[in-house]
Amino acid sequence: PSSRPNVIFILADDLGWGDLSCYGRPDYRTPNLDRLAAEGTKFTDAYSGSAICTPTRCAFITGRYPGRLKIGLVEPLPATNRSVGLDPGHPTIASLLKKSGYDTALIGKWHLGFRPEWRPNAHGFDEFFGIMTGAADFFTHKDMAGDPDLYEGKVPVERIGYTTEMLTQRAVEFISQRGKGAESPFYLSLQYTAPHWPWEGPQDQSVSRALGRGYDGFTAGGSLKTYAAMMKSLDDGIGEVLRALDRAGMTRNTLVIFTSDNGGERFSYNWPFRGQKFSLWEGGIRVPAIVRWPGVVPVNLVTQQAAIMMDWTSTMLAAGNAKADAAYPLDGNDLLPVIRGTQPLYERTFFWRNSNQDAALKGHWKYLNDGSQEYLFDLSVDEREQANFRELN
DSSP states (O other): OOSSOEEEEEEESSOOTTOSGGGTOOSSOOHHHHHHHHTSEEEEEEEOSOSSHHHHHHHHHHSSOGGGSSGGGSSSOOTTOOSOOSOTTSOOHHHHHHHTTOEEEEEEEOOSOOSGGGSGGGTTOSEEEEESSSOOOTTTOBOTTSOBOOEETTEEOOOOSOHHHHHHHHHHHHHHHHTTTOSSOEEEEEEOOTTSSSOOOTTOHHHHHHHTTTSOOTTSOOOHHHHHHHHHHHHHHHHHHHHHHHHTTOGGGEEEEEEESSOOOTTOOOTTOOOOTTSOSHHHHEEEEEEEOTTTSOTTEEEOOOEEHHHHHHHHHHHTTOOOOTTSOOSSOOOHHHHHTSSOOOOOEEEEEOSSOEEEEETTEEEEEOSSOEEEEETTTOTTOOOOGGGGO
16 A cells, blocks of 8 residues: 555544444444454544544544643534634644645534634635534534534535435545546545434434424434434445445555544443443443554454544544644554554553543543542443442542
8 A cells, every 4th residue: 555545534423332233232233334344453442532522523633632722622512602613723634634735625514613714624624515513404404503504615505415325425426536546645534423413314304394393302302213224324324435445446545544523322322331422431432443444454453452532633644644733742642553563552541521520541540520529440340430449548
């Protein structure tokens, strides 16, 4: 493979650690993501940058702890907030790869600011197609206030279709166009809105119409059956993206990274972990993560190397021979040496915060403060976070 691969970063929205069949989901299958794991390396100890979407997206896009930026302290950014966004002058994964010669695109969810100076095209993305807010109806593409929320670049647009399928189609088109003799490598950030609420599968247009009468039911309803349908659409779409790489002859020269922005919610399978989205228990921050780069990344490997969202930023920059801005040092590490086996697994120290909890991880020891009590867990023997070692001291 070339020393400068194409890069595809696929981010699911509110996908729990066990929501893929290769991570243990018992009631449906995710064959395409299972295939991706079999063709690459699967992480068992990967973490998000936050338990809530705006901060963890800030962590990825900047490669830094979200608390370093004002937008990273908003949990999450409401559609009505026009007072804060991603700092216009702050380097991003897209601006740094673009500076290194990459063509860049974001397809999917942004959620880092709504004014023009905070939008994707102002932060290094040549192309953008997707939603600006945290959630939009999968059929009407309206946000929780009932306002249209679908953009092509800087311009609001109207399209007919189910969001997951529309994002997949646009990603396939982007890859196909790049396969026609493009001279520059590309970076595609494919940030799906699934399986985040509203709970709507591809056949649930009647639900969409009901939600359209006031948008007070975005987090209501749903079922395990609906969630499975949303996940099937997501997995099918990722399969189409992988096949587009095959058709374009780009598979061997493309680094693909898949993960989730935070832990899952109501219908997620987080076993064996405690908690879910919004909390700093393992269920809120432990996420699936898969890396594939044929000829570079070992196949069918499972690693216990601890990883955090900012690591994927550093890893992609290193793969693309792009340098970070010295004024904004990265908080993540390039994990390719560990994945390739040229560096042994090593202990990490991570930190998280939200409005009512703080947490830190050092090796297998995890500290958590929920505002009323302090906890100390040994995750090597207690991933369920049941035995508080702090009470023994």
